[in-house]
Amino acid sequence: MSSANAELVARGRDVFPGGSLGTFVLPEDLDMVIARGAGSRVYDADGREFIDFVLGSGPMILGHAPPSVVEAVQSQIQRGNSYYAMNEPAIQLAEKIRSAVPCAEKVKFCGSGSEATFYAMRLARAATGKPKVLKFEGAYHGHHDYVMMSVTPSATRNETYPVAIPDTAGIPSVVRDQVLVAPLNDLAATRELLEKNADELAAVIIEPQCRLIDPQPGFLEGLRRITKQLGIVLIFDEVVTGFRLAWGGAQEFYGVTPDVACYGKIIGGGYPLAAIAGRADILELSNPRTKAKEPRNAYVSGTLNGNPLAATAGLATLIELEKPGTYDRLNSIGTRMREGLRKIAAGKGIAAQVLGAGPMANIYFTPEPIVDYRSLLKHKSQMASALGRELLAHGIFTHLSAKMYMSLAHSDEDIDTALQAIDVILDAK
Numbered sequence: 454m455s456s457a458n459a460e461l462v463a464r465g466r467d468v469f470p471g472g473s474l475g476t477f478v479l480p481e482d483l484d485m486v487i488a489r490g491a492g493s494r495v496y497d498a499d500g501r502e503f504i505d506f507v508l509g510s511g512p513m514i515l516g517h518a519p520p521s522v523v524e525a526v527q528s529q530i531q532r533g534n535s536y537y538a539m540n541e542p543a544i545q546l547a548e549k550i551r552s553a554v555p556c557a558e559k560v561k562f563c564g565s566g567s568e569a570t571f572y573a574m575r576l577a578r579a580a581t582g583k584p585k586v587l588k589f590e591g592a593y594h595g596h597h598d599y600v601m602m603s604v605t606p607s608a609t610r611n612e613t614y615p616v617a618i619p620d621t622a623g624i625p626s627v628v629r630d631q632v633l634v635a636p637l638n639d640l641a642a643t644r645e646l647l648e649k650n651a652d653e654l655a656a657v658i659i660e661p662q663c664r665l666i667d668p669q670p671g672f673l674e675g676l677r678r679i680t681k682q683l684g685i686v687l688i689f690d691e692v693v694t695g696f697r698l699a700w701g702g703a704q705e706f707y708g709v710t711p712d713v714a715c716y717g718k719i720i721g722g723g724y725p726l727a728a729i730a731g732r733a734d735i736l737e738l739s740n741p742r743t744k745a746k747e748p749r750n751a752y753v754s755g756t757l758n759g760n761p762l763a764a765t766a767g768l769a770t771l772i773e774l775e776k777p778g779t780y781d782r783l784n785s786i787g788t789r790m791r792e793g794l795r796k797i798a799a800g801k802g803i804a805a806q807v808l809g810a811g812p813m814a815n816i817y818f819t820p821e822p823i824v825d826y827r828s829l830l831k832h833k834s835q836m837a838s839a840l841g842r843e844l845l846a847h848g849i850f851t852h853l854s855a856k857m858y859m860s861l862a863h864s865d866e867d868i869d870t871a872l873q874a875i876d877v878i879l880d881a882k
């Protein structure tokens with residue numbers, strides 16, 4: 454193999470563990486280095502074109518290099534990259550978030566979705582004076598120690614709730630003891646855990662549509678009611694759903710307002726920017742001007758927080774998303790993909806569940822409805838990874854072990870091309 458792509462893949466493997474920027478790896482024989490993105494496409498270093506359903510793991514909801522975002526960033530970049538101090542793009546972006554998000558009385562920026570969930574939990578502990586948090590089994594909220602718990606516990610480790618199982622080496626056991634785990638969509642079991650541990654629980658964190666699994670009717674509403682009764686902060690992780698399921702995110706989509714919500718991905722327009730938004734009395738605990746007189750003051754800060762370049766990209770993205778018809782289009786493209794997948798599976802007699810809402814979809818090969826992590830574990834993951842591999846060989850870039858993201862740049866033809874490839878690949882199985 455002597456191509457620009459092969460050479461870069463080899464250099465990446467040499468310098469990075471596993472040749473990966475994180476945990477995302479492609480099959481060895483199909484590995485590639487992305488050279489550029491445009492609209493719904495990415496291109497590798499040899500110029501090969503792929504329809505992109507990874508979309509930078511979600512931020513690129515307008516597609517790659519959208520002209521209005523490029524233009525806004527080019528204009529801001531002339532004025533400097535970063536000031537640390539307050540700046541107009543940060544103010545405009547925070548105002549835009551507040552105008553869209555039901556719970557957002559105040560906003561605080563940070564650098565990544567993981568930082569947002571980390572700070573939201575710190576603020577909840579500061580607000581309540583209680584130490585513990587409850588998360589749901591199978592839920593991913595980023596990479597810090599408090600949430601890398603029971604994200605992918607193995608089927609054989611059928612521990613009793615609420616014991617948390619660390620997903621990575623290197624987490625101190627004292628942290629594990631501060632995290633409780635509940636079964637998603639089981640309100641009775643969750644209520645029991647919350648009532649039993651109310652004196653110690655600062656927060657419940659939930660991704661409202663966790664791993665594309667729909668909340669069962671009444672589940673989010675029940676959580677809202679119980680947490681309010683027990684003085685526990687309800688945190689929605691809207692890193693994926695924010696500005697994607699609807700302009701007001703999952704809060705608008707499901708009609709349930711949490712105390713605090715975490716944002717990332719879309720609001721940075723592909724740059725490192727995330728946010729915590731929520732009740733003023735909770736967010737105000739991070740007010741640096743009241744530090745001396747507020748013993749519950751919580752530290753929330755970082756060198757690049759509210760970076761003007763990232764805020765400009767995020768704002769330009771939200772301005773596009775706010776235009777009329779945007780969410781109808783995002784829903785219709787997602788529906789086209791989901792219905793297409795269902796039709797293909799049914800036509801071939803393959804037992805499958807197609808999950809997702811808005812511009813997101815995924816197919817799981819299992820006959821049983823997926824309502825929580827344990828039912829999701831029953832799917833044939835090898836079949837999904839084989840499909841992902843074959844799709845890449847067909848020029849379609851997906852992350853099927855997570856989800857397929859669609860953008861405003863995807864055309865109906867892009868979806869149909871992907872569906873045709875899936876049809877052909879599943880025929881050969």
Ligand SMILES: Cc1ncc(COP(=O)(O)O)c(C=O)c1O
Nearest residue numbers: 565566567593594595692693717
């Ligand atoms: C639901 C959810 N929360 C939090 C995060 C963490 O965000 P980041 O990767 O920006 O740290 C992710 C990332 O994929 C996510 O999907």
